Amino acid sequence: xxxxxxxxxxxxxxxxxxxxxxxxxxxxxxxxxxxxxxxxxxxxxxxxxxxxxxxxxxxxxxxxxxxxxxxxxxxxxxxxxxxxxxxxxxxxxxxxxxxxxxxxxxxxxxxxxxxxxxxxxxxxxxxxxxxxxxxxxxxxxxxxxxxxxxxxxxxxxxxxxxxxxxxxxxxxxxxxxxxxxxxxxxxxxxxxxxxxxxxxxxxxxxxxxxxxxxxxxxxxxxxxxxxxxxxxxxxxxxxxxxxxxxxxxxxxxxxxxxxxxxxxxxxxxxxxxxxxxxxxxxxxxxxxxxxxxxxxxxxxxxxxxxxxxxxxxxxxxxxxxxxxxxxxxxxxxxxxxxxxxxxxxxxxxxxxxxxxxxxxxxxxxxxxxxxxxxxxxxxxxxxxxxxxxxxxxxxxx
Numbered sequence: 001x002x003x004x005x006x007x008x009x010x011x012x013x014x015x016x017x018x019x020x021x022x023x024x025x026x027x028x029x030x031x032x033x034x035x036x037x038x039x040x041x042x043x044x045x046x047x048x049x050x051x052x053x054x055x056x057x058x059x060x061x062x063x064x065x066x067x068x069x070x071x072x073x074x075x076x077x078x079x080x081x082x083x084x085x086x087x088x089x090x091x092x093x094x095x096x097x098x099x100x101x102x103x104x105x106x107x108x109x110x111x112x113x114x115x116x117x118x119x120x121x122x123x124x125x126x127x128x129x130x131x132x133x134x135x136x137x138x139x140x141x142x143x144x145x146x147x148x149x150x151x152x153x154x155x156x157x158x159x160x161x162x163x164x165x166x167x168x169x170x171x172x173x174x175x176x177x178x179x180x181x182x183x184x185x186x187x188x189x190x191x192x193x194x195x196x197x198x199x200x201x202x203x204x205x206x207x208x209x210x211x212x213x214x215x216x217x218x219x220x221x222x223x224x225x226x227x228x229x230x231x232x233x234x235x236x237x238x239x240x241x242x243x244x245x246x247x248x249x250x251x252x253x254x255x256x257x258x259x260x261x262x263x264x265x266x267x268x269x270x271x272x273x274x275x276x277x278x279x280x281x282x283x284x285x286x287x288x289x290x291x292x293x294x295x296x297x298x299x300x301x302x303x304x305x306x307x308x309x310x311x312x313x314x315x316x317x318x319x320x321x322x323x324x325x326x327x328x329x330x331x332x333x334x335x336x337x338x339x340x341x342x343x344x345x346x347x348x349x350x351x352x353x354x355x356x357x358x359x360x361x362x363x364x365x366x367x368x369x370x371x372x373x374x375x376x377x378x379x380x381x382x383x384x385x386x387x388x389x390x391x392x393x394x395x396x397x
Contacts (some may be wrong), residue, residue: 060196
């Protein structure tokens with residue numbers, strides 16, 4: 001049985017008439033850069049995320065870059081972030097001449113460890129250094145510990161920029177002293193949130209695209225200027241920006257898909273539950289397979305909220321590389337997100353030592369494996385994937 005890591009064909013078949021109508025509308029309008037399609041989509045994403053504003057951008061990477069540029073982060077500034085993420089998280093920092101300050105991850109969530117972040121912030125203040133932004137990543141579709149990061153932001157006067165590229169629609173609980181929780185969506189947990197609409201995301205376009213959400217009107221205005229070469233008004237440049245505009249054609253297609261996003265989130269959650277049941281039935285849980293943890297599952301009201309949207313379904317296993325080859329040889333798609341931590345990348349300048357060690361991030365890079373989790377994945381395909389993993393670990397027994 002063939003099980004791809006991702007299959008967008010069923011989604012395309014379902015939405016083809018609506019998508020073609022949207023594409024035709026944009027084509028006939030002859031308005032291809034920004035315009036009403038982008039503005040309408042921005043309003044919908046802001047409403048979906050619970051923010052006052054949304055700014056369409058050319059990619060998730062450019063959303064991060066525009067956010068940091070709008071905060072005037074530049075040469076030799078420091079940005080606190082995680083060493084376990086897609087390269088863009090670090091790349092945008094380096095492109096501005098700034099330096100990433102890494103802290104290790106929480107092994108339960110794969111997200112930046114708030115305790116270690118607090119220790120680094122305290123040490124930097126004592127040493128007279130100034131971190132200018134906190135950049136947590138909501139990895140795999142589950143939010144970082146934003147209640148802690150919001151508290152650190154307030155204490156140290158440092159803005160939080162959410163890298164929410166994998167987490168549109170994910171919800172996070174701000175827990176009150178009485179145990180009740182106020183649930184808010186990714187992108188509405190810090191100063192701003194940065195999203196990617198890369199085709200493989202839960203909400204994916206037919207090319208590159210991104211979005212920044214915020215409830216700060218002044219910050220929103222600066223980002224809008226930054227995305228269009230810093231022009232405000234046209235041909236008058238108060239600042240240097242870039243060409244970071246979201247194409248109208250992407251906005252039109254994404255607007256069609258947004259109607260189905262929560263439905264797709266639900267299908268991914270149901271597929272994750274099927275995986276868990278099969279792994280349990282075959283006696284594989286924790287020996288040898290560590291399943292992804294839903295770290296907010298015990299918070300009050302969690303059952304009514306999407307606290308994990310499963311952009312990826314990540315397991316930890318021994319002999320990861322051998323298992324990956326075994327699955328691929330049997331036409332089962334799987335992937336490693338990510339095989340090398342950011343602090344180990346060859347391009348990292350000497351000023352940020354590659355001799356740093358972050359044990360939990362490095363363990364995750366060595367043992368994690370993504371299995372298929374897309375909405376149209378069938379139950380029998382999931383059962384087959386788990387059976388083959390059982391087969392792999394039963395060899396010679």
